[in-house]
Amino acid sequence: MDGTEGSAEQSAERSHRSSVSSVGARAADVLVYLADDSVVPLAVENLPSLSAHELHRAIREVLQLPDSALDAFALWLVSPLLEVQLKPKHQPYKLGRQWPELLLRFTNAPDDDVATDEPSLQFRRNVFFPKRRELQIHDEEVLRLLYEEAKGNVLAARYPCDLEDCEALGALVCRVQLGPYQPGQPTACTLREKLDSFLPAHLCKRGHRLFAALRGRAAKAGTDEQGLLSAYRKVKEVVGSESEREASLRTHYCAYLFKCHELPFYGCAFFHGEIDKPTQGFLHRNGRKPVTVAINLEGVHVIDNREKHVLLGLRFQELSWDHTSPEEEESVLWLEFDGNNEGTPVNKLLKVYSKQAELMSSLIEYCIELNQAMEPTAPQESLCGPAAAPGSSPPPTQRPQLRRQSSVVCSRIQHLSTIDYVEEGEQIKRVKPKRTTSFFGRQLSMSQGSYTVVQPSDSLQQS
Numbered sequence: 527m528d529g530t531e532g533s534a535e536q537s538a539e540r541s542h543r544s545s546v547s548s549v550g551a552r553a554a555d556v557l558v559y560l561a562d563d564s565v566v567p568l569a570v571e572n573l574p575s576l577s578a579h580e581l582h583r584a585i586r587e588v589l590q591l592p593d594s595a596l597d598a599f600a601l602w603l604v605s606p607l608l609e610v611q612l613k614p615k616h617q618p619y620k621l622g623r624q625w626p627e628l629l630l631r632f633t634n635a636p637d638d639d640v641a642t643d644e645p646s647l648q649f650r651r652n653v654f655f656p657k658r659r660e661l662q663i664h665d666e667e668v669l670r671l672l673y674e675e676a677k678g679n680v681l682a683a684r685y686p687c688d689l690e691d692c693e694a695l696g697a698l699v700c701r702v703q704l705g706p707y708q709p710g711q712p713t714a715c716t717l718r719e720k721l722d723s724f725l726p727a728h729l730c731k732r733g734h735r736l737f738a739a740l741r742g743r744a745a746k747a748g749t750d751e752q753g754l755l756s757a758y759r760k761v762k763e764v765v766g767s768e769s770e771r772e773a774s775l776r777t778h779y780c781a782y783l784f785k786c787h788e789l790p791f792y793g794c795a796f797f798h799g800e801i802d803k804p805t806q807g808f809l810h811r812n813g814r815k816p817v818t819v820a821i822n823l824e825g826v827h828v829i830d831n832r833e834k835h836v837l838l839g840l841r842f843q844e845l846s847w848d849h850t851s852p853e854e855e856e857s858v859l860w861l862e863f864d865g866n867n868e869g870t871p872v873n874k875l876l877k878v879y880s881k882q883a884e885l886m887s888s889l890i891e892y893c894i895e896l897n898q899a900m901e902p903t904a905p906q907e908s909l910c911g912p913a914a915a916p917g918s919s920p921p922p923t924q925r926p927q928l929r930r931q932s933s934v935v936c937s938r939i940q941h942l943s944t945i946d947y948v949e950e951g952e953q954i955k956r957v958k959p960k961r962t963t964s965f966f967g968r969q970l971s972m973s974q975g976s977y978t979v980v981q982p983s984d985s986l987q988q989s
Contacts, residue, residue, distance in 0.1 A: 558585055558601075559648045561675035566649070579614035585649055592665045598672070600652040603645040607635050609796065610645075611653055618647055632882050633798070651675050653795045653889075654896060656823060657787050669779040673702075676786045683726045683834045684796060684818070685789050686934040689753070696724035697757035698782045702775060707759050714751040717758075724754055728834055790839055790935060791829075794822035795889060799859070799880035801828065801837075802943040812943065819859070819878060821889050823897060826861065828878065830941075835934035837941055838863075838876060842894050849887040859883040865939060867946045875945040 556573065558566040558581070568584050570576055578601045586595050603610045603621055607629055612618060621628075622645060629640045651672060663669055679685045680695055687695065703723070704712060721730045764774040786792050800814040817837065820827040825841040838861070846862040858877050865874035880886065 556581070556647065559646050561648075561650060561671055561678060574617070574619045576617065576619065577614065578612040578616045578618055581618060581647075582614070582649075589667065591668060594663050594665060595668050598652060598655050598660065598663065598668060599649055602648045602650050604648045604650075605643050605645040607633050607639065607643050608645075611650075611795065622647075632885065634881060651793060653793060653822060654893075655793065656900070657793065660783065660787075660793075666776040666779070669776055669783070673779040673782050676783060676792070680786070681722070681726055683728060684820075685786065685791065686829060686834045686836060687726070687789065688933050688935070689729065691785065691788075692725050692729060693753045693757040695782060695785055696754050697761050698778050698785070699724050700754070700758045701761045701778050702782075706763050707761060712755075714755050717754055718751045721751065721754075726834070790824060791820040791822060791827045791836075794820035794827070796820055797880060797882045797886050799828075799878040799882070799886075801876065801878055804941065804943045814879065817878070819880070819886055821886060821893065823893050826886075826890065828861075828876070830938075835938065836936060837938050839935070839937050842890070842897065847887060847890055849883040851884065852881070857881050857883045859886045865944070865946070872946045874939070874942075876942055877945075 556568045556570055558568060560566065566585055566588055568581070568588065570581070570584065582596070582599070582601055585591075585601075589595075601612045601618065603612065603618065603625070605625075608625075610621065610628070612621070625643070625645055626640050629635050629643060633640075635643070649671075660672065663672075676685070677695075677699060680687060680692070700712075700717070701707070717724065761778070764777060797819040799817050799819050801817050803812045803815050805812045816831045818829045818831055820829060825839065826845065826847075827836055827840075828838040829835070830837050840861065840863050844863055848860050850856070850858045850860070856879060858879055861876045861878065863874055863876075865872055878886075
């Protein structure tokens with residue numbers, strides 16, 4: 527679905543942004559926000575009939591961006607309650623007028639919030655832009671905008687990262703903002719004052735707690751500052767002519783993006799939802815857990831909002847899916863995947879409760895269609911193309927897999943409450959596995975993948 531994307535956690539201030547500052551009979555001043563929160567003002571004619579494609583072109587002209595920015599970025603309407611990536615034919619002004627209707631349809635926001643919520647128009651990464659094409663970008667301003675957006679998602683913990691990866695990424699931010707590392711400058715204490723500019727907020731809190739001070743840690747820098755300082759010290763600099771040194775910022779933007787490419791949910795669209803908690807205690811209490819569903823061209827990830835880690839990550843080849851509409855019952859996105867129950871292979875079903883289930887299902891389907899339509903991927907060029915600055919370390923030919931034990935990006939299926947069997951696609955039951963077909967027909971069946979339907983055997987009997 528080349529259009530509507532899910533809601534995400536944003537700063538509260540964005541609810542008061544307006545992208546139309548004044549409207550006259552024919553002209554209007556439109557404010558377009560970039561990833562670094564800077565604003566591009568545009569004076570446009572006939573705003574109500576202006577398409578996203580026309581506004582996109584105007585922004586590229588003002589920012590003097592090359593043709594590569596046409597596919598790399600898209601226009602989004604964004605508020606704390608909902609995020610919508612616009613199709614080129616969409617008319618932003620009209621969608622803005624319809625915003626309360628979209629909120630009522632796709633969110634559970636209270637009426638008071640719906641009445642006061644106002645979207646801003648943002649120039650952000652296109653969710654359908656492949657990472658392999660991002661590797662071929664040379665323009666520094668395009669790379670800077672991509673870097674700023676990725677940095678914002680890391681700092682907001684929308685991209686969950688392990689501590690060592692956060693420190694490596696934070697070190698590159700230090701280099702961009704503070705310049706090359708100089709011995710003794712900055713000190714760990716200096717970094718601590720601006721720690722939330724380099725590391726996600728939930729990591730910054732660890733070194734500042736009262737109990738840590740009572741344990742005698744107040745006199746020395748916290749682990750996070752020391753780890754960040756150590757990583758900053760290791761950032762490599764470009765050695766060469768003055769022009770080559772001037773290109774070093776582009777090198778660090780590239781390094782940051784390349785590191786983010788290791789994250790399987792990089793470049794995704796975010797949706798709000800809830801899942802059932804596993805039953806606990808003899809009273810069988812459970813309830814629901816708020817989650818974020820992240821969908822990109824590679825697959826689907828369900829992220830725990832509180833713990834900042836992945837609960838389930840599936841490539842499209844590893845899942846079947848469908849959704850139920852509100853007319854039938856509560857709106858639900860169903861994800862089916864391989865698993866085991868006490869050592870026995872089963873097919874697992876995860877229910878994601880969300881009024882955006884229809885959007886998520888459509889986006890999954892469209893991403894699969896795009897992947898099938900793409901030509902075979904050519905061998906990747908070196909990061910940011912052959913024009914990368916001399917002296918920078920060449921990236922590995924194959925990105926390392928994030929397979930650390932207890933990594934935040936690894937699935938935690940044991941923390942999920944799933945249905946482990948579907949009886950011939952007729953009704954949903956919690957029974958022992960015995961099935962020959964998937965409950966859902968919607969899956970990436972034309973591609974080579976690892977998803978398989980559990981076959982019945984004599985030893986597997988229905989309870």
